[in-house]
Amino acid sequence: MAQLKTRENDAGVDDYLAGVEASRRDECRAVHAIMQAATGADGRMWGSSMVGFGRYHYRNISGREGDWFLTGYAPRKQALTIYVMPGFEPYPDLMARLGKYKTGRSCLYLKKLADVDEAALAELIRAGVDTMRERYGA
Secondary structure (H helix, E strand, C coil), rough: CCCCCCEEECCCCHHHHHCCCHHHHHHHHHHHHHHHHHHHCCEEEEEEEEEEEEEEEEEECCCEEECCCCEEECCCCCCCCEEEEECCCHHHHHHHHCCCCCCCCCCCEEECCCHHHHHHHHHHHHHHHHHHHHHCCC
């Protein structure tokens, strides 16, 4: 079975963030602090461009299994991507309070961190981490 290309590694988060555009870097540091508080874990590089916090082991219906982070972020050119692994359907009240964003299955896309209510974002991240811990015992 093929392994995921994106895996946790020993690259330095600070070194990675030093190469990110200054305005996006400041947003990343704010999100980093929220995720560190939510997980109690230090951020680690996953692949070359994602910062993840905590980890869980999954096995899907097809039998594929692996490890992934409980929550994380990636500073992309178009948007700051926040990974809320259980998705957003379980949290309609938080999503209503959040502000301006777009979503994918487990990705929250923010053009600017200033576009959202940071308290609601922190609650959303915490709720996602708690849900993942309940599901996977992480």
